Amino acid sequence: MSQKIIDEIREILPTYDSERVLKLTRDALAQGLDPLQIFEQGLVKGLLIVEDKWTKEEAYLPELMVAADIVTKGLEILKPELKARNEKRRTLGKVVIGTVEGDIHDIGKNIVVIMLEIAGFEIYDLGKNVPIENFIEKAKEVDADVIAASALMTTTMTVQKELADAITKSGIKTKYLMVGGAVTTKEWAEQIGAAYAADAIAAVRVVKRLLGVGD
Amino acid sequence: MKPLELLSRDDLEAIHKSSLNILEEIGVKIYSDKALEILENSAAYVDRDKRVAKLPSYLVEEALRKCPKSVRLCARNPKLDVTLDGRHIYGTTDGAGTSTIDLETGERRLPTKEDVARTAIVADSLDYINMYYTCVTPMEVPKNTHILHEYDAAINNTEKHFISGATDQPEPASYLIKMATAVVGGVEELRKRPIVSSVACMASPLIVPLEAIDPSLEFGKYGLPVEVMTMPIAGANGPITVAGSILIGNAQFLAGNTIIQMANPGAPIMYSSYPLSMDMKTGAFSVAFPEASLITVGHIQMAKYYGLPSYGGGTISSAKVPDEHAAYEKATNALLCTLAGSDVCGTIGLVENYSVLSYEQMLIDYEMYTMILKMHEGIKVDDDTLALDVIRNVGQEGHFLTQKHTLLHSREVWVPMLTDARPYLTWKEAGAKSVVERAGEKVKQILKTHKPEPLDSNVKEKLTEIIKDAEKNIANTS
Numbered sequence: 252m253s254q255k256i257i258d259e260i261r262e263i264l265p266t267y268d269s270e271r272v273l274k275l276t277r278d279a280l281a282q283g284l285d286p287l288q289i290f291e292q293g294l295v296k297g298l299l300i301v302e303d304k305w306t307k308e309e310a311y312l313p314e315l316m317v318a319a320d321i322v323t324k325g326l327e328i329l330k331p332e333l334k335a336r337n338e339k340r341r342t343l344g345k346v347v348i349g350t351v352e353g354d355i356h357d358i359g360k361n362i363v364v365i366m367l368e369i370a371g372f373e374i375y376d377l378g379k380n381v382p383i384e385n386f387i388e389k390a391k392e393v394d395a396d397v398i399a400a401s402a403l404m405t406t407t408m409t410v411q412k413e414l415a416d417a418i419t420k421s422g423i424k425t426k427y428l429m430v431g432g433a434v435t436t437k438e439w440a441e442q443i444g445a446a447y448a449a450d451a452i453a454a455v456r457v458v459k460r461l462l463g464v465g466d
Numbered sequence: 467m468k469p470l471e472l473l474s475r476d477d478l479e480a481i482h483k484s485s486l487n488i489l490e491e492i493g494v495k496i497y498s499d500k501a502l503e504i505l506e507n508s509a510a511y512v513d514r515d516k517r518v519a520k521l522p523s524y525l526v527e528e529a530l531r532k533c534p535k536s537v538r539l540c541a542r543n544p545k546l547d548v549t550l551d552g553r554h555i556y557g558t559t560d561g562a563g564t565s566t567i568d569l570e571t572g573e574r575r576l577p578t579k580e581d582v583a584r585t586a587i588v589a590d591s592l593d594y595i596n597m598y599y600t601c602v603t604p605m606e607v608p609k610n611t612h613i614l615h616e617y618d619a620a621i622n623n624t625e626k627h628f629i630s631g632a633t634d635q636p637e638p639a640s641y642l643i644k645m646a647t648a649v650v651g652g653v654e655e656l657r658k659r660p661i662v663s664s665v666a667c668m669a670s671p672l673i674v675p676l677e678a679i680d681p682s683l684e685f686g687k688y689g690l691p692v693e694v695m696t697m698p699i700a701g702a703n704g705p706i707t708v709a710g711s712i713l714i715g716n717a718q719f720l721a722g723n724t725i726i727q728m729a730n731p732g733a734p735i736m737y738s739s740y741p742l743s744m745d746m747k748t749g750a751f752s753v754a755f756p757e758a759s760l761i762t763v764g765h766i767q768m769a770k771y772y773g774l775p776s777y778g779g780g781t782i783s784s785a786k787v788p789d790e791h792a793a794y795e796k797a798t799n800a801l802l803c804t805l806a807g808s809d810v811c812g813t814i815g816l817v818e819n820y821s822v823l824s825y826e827q828m829l830i831d832y833e834m835y836t837m838i839l840k841m842h843e844g845i846k847v848d849d850d851t852l853a854l855d856v857i858r859n860v861g862q863e864g865h866f867l868t869q870k871h872t873l874l875h876s877r878e879v880w881v882p883m884l885t886d887a888r889p890y891l892t893w894k895e896a897g898a899k900s901v902v903e904r905a906g907e908k909v910k911q912i913l914k915t916h917k918p919e920p921l922d923s924n925v926k927e928k929l930t931e932i933i934k935d936a937e938k939n940i941a942n943t944s
Contacts, residue, residue, distance in 0.1 A: 267873055269870070311876045311877070311879075311881075312867065312876075313867055313868075313869075313872040313873045313876040314873060314876065316867035316868045316872075317867075317868050317870070317872075317873045319868070320868035357863075358865045358867070361865060362867070433889070436889075436890065436891045437891050438891075449889070449891065449892055
């Protein structure tokens with residue numbers, strides 16, 4: 252089997268040529284290559300190159316986001332074949348995520364979703380303006396490992412505390428609450444007994460650390 | 467971008483006509499015999515005893531007509547040449563300070579040749595700094611050859627255009643020209659590629675100093691550009707009113723230009739202005755009080771009225787250290803003068819009325835300057851920038867982060883070098899450093915890692931020989 256096309260996906264992805272990467276992904280499938288291989292060795296490794304550049308401040312945020320978007324679109328192409336072959340990505344854990352009730356600012360949360368998904372977490376995105384009980388119900392239903400809640404405004408930040416209290420009271424098995432969003436701080440997270448992530452890359456790191464998985 | 471205009475066409479004409487009036491009726495005092503002789507031969511009225519020359523207006527206007535309308539400042543590396551054409555903004559280091567805030571100790575000390583070398587390395591590393599003006603005058607080298615040592619330290623550490631600070635005799639100027647000739651490869655080549663220029667500072671009120679004019683006449687012979695600078699102190703050696711100080715400064719510029727053009731017709735000239743205003747309570751001066759900034763804008767507009775390149779204003783301040791005072795004076799002056807369309811408006815690195823070098827300030831000024839350059843680009847409106855299709859594509863509640871349009875334009879956005887816009891916690895985790903601390907770290911990193919293109923070793927040796935020769939032949943008065 253030809254590894255060459257997977258190498259090419261990895262090398263082209265950091266040039267942000269979406270059409271070309273997606274065409275290569277389809278070609279790789281047509282050649283009968285393992286979809287999981289295409290995803291992990293091609294798309295994700297390509298994204299890691301961009302992520303590394305972003306960490307070094309060589310790549311800009313839109314570059315990281317476009318790269319992540321290409322990976323997400325690539326995954327959509329691969330999904331049917333993954334299913335047909337009954338292959339599954341190794342799931343690192345289940346995360347229920349949303350912006351808290353009263354808050355419709357979800358751009359940061361969306362970025363976190365993309366990065367967590369690519370990292371290998373099973374994501375249940377409840378969207379924005381999510382009532383506390385919906386977080387709890389979903390977490391119970393899917394047996395989530397982590398609930399992640401974002402708040403952008405000082406007025407909605409306090410809802411994160413209410414959520415923390417509700418989780419404790421509900422007795423669900425979900426062990427961890429992760430908070431984030433422009434107004435939140437590490438101190439605030441500590442005060443309400445939650446973990447804190449400052450950005451999407453940090454969110455992946457924090458969830459991995461909480462669950463003791465990956466890297 | 468259309469330059470900001472504070473003076474109307476009528477105002478400019480009034481200043482011009484009154485300047486002619488000053489030069490013709492009051493005259494200027496001239497400390498150079500050579501300049502007096504040039505003016506005598508050009509039919510000016512010269513009183514040799516008083517050393518006062520009265521310049522007929524036709525002579526002053528003829529001199530203006532002889533000036534090139536754009537001035538090329540060439541660099542050791544031709545890719546770094548710039549042309550001052552009234553439409554572009556360029557950055558330079560500021561000069562010529564007489565004190566250095568030591569990067570390691572933070573204490574003030576006398577400047578050294580090493581400071582010139584190090585500031586040249588920093589300037590060389592910064593993309594939007596186009597020329598290197600000797601930041602400080604080294605004090606450990608012989609007084610009469612200091613500009614040669616400055617050039618030696620600079621040209622070995624930057625490929626950019628070099629602006630020489632003041633010298634009080636024509637001899638060092640001719641040795642500097644020899645050095646530049648050695649670098650560029652011949653006198654004719656130097657005429658084609660003027661890789662050095664110099665500053666000629668007129669004095670107020672109505673004085674043409676020897677040290678300003680004699681070296682300039684020497685530079686003019688070789689077609690090397692001269693900044694004719696005027697720096698009245700409003701209320702002290704210039705009138706207290708903004709218009710009055712614009713007027714006297716303009717008359718002083720015209721006097722300098724007339725002498726240079728009569729001696730070397732077509733010599734490239736930049737109209738330079740660095741006025742000061744006074745604290746009425748203490749009598750202390752600042753280069754960036756509002757009146758000083760307004761006088762500078764007046765001179766920038768006069769330069770444009772004459773069709774000449776202007777060199778005035780920038781990141782200048784009377785602050786003693788890189789602090790909040792430095793920040794607001796520098797930012798307001800540089801923004802105003804850039805919007806007025808000064809051709810050269812960078813002037814990074816000095817505090818206390820361009821007399822004290824701060825390495826940290828070099829980068830803080832650069833940060834401000836790049837911000838202002840971005841603002842000066844103005845706003846481009848076309849189908850692509852309006853991004854209607856992209857807005858349609860995203861619709862409600864989406865985001866623009868993954869749009870190709872965002873990616874394509876993301877490299878056009880201003881990117882900070884020192885400014886930390888991250889939230890409190892991230893900043894705190896990174897050490898809660900002030901911008902001055904961050905600038906200090908960054909400048910140390912530049913000094914450690916930036917390696918300027920070395921000078922050819924034969925040329926390097928030749929420069930050392932020329933300096934030795936100069937030290938032997940020019941009597942040292944210090």
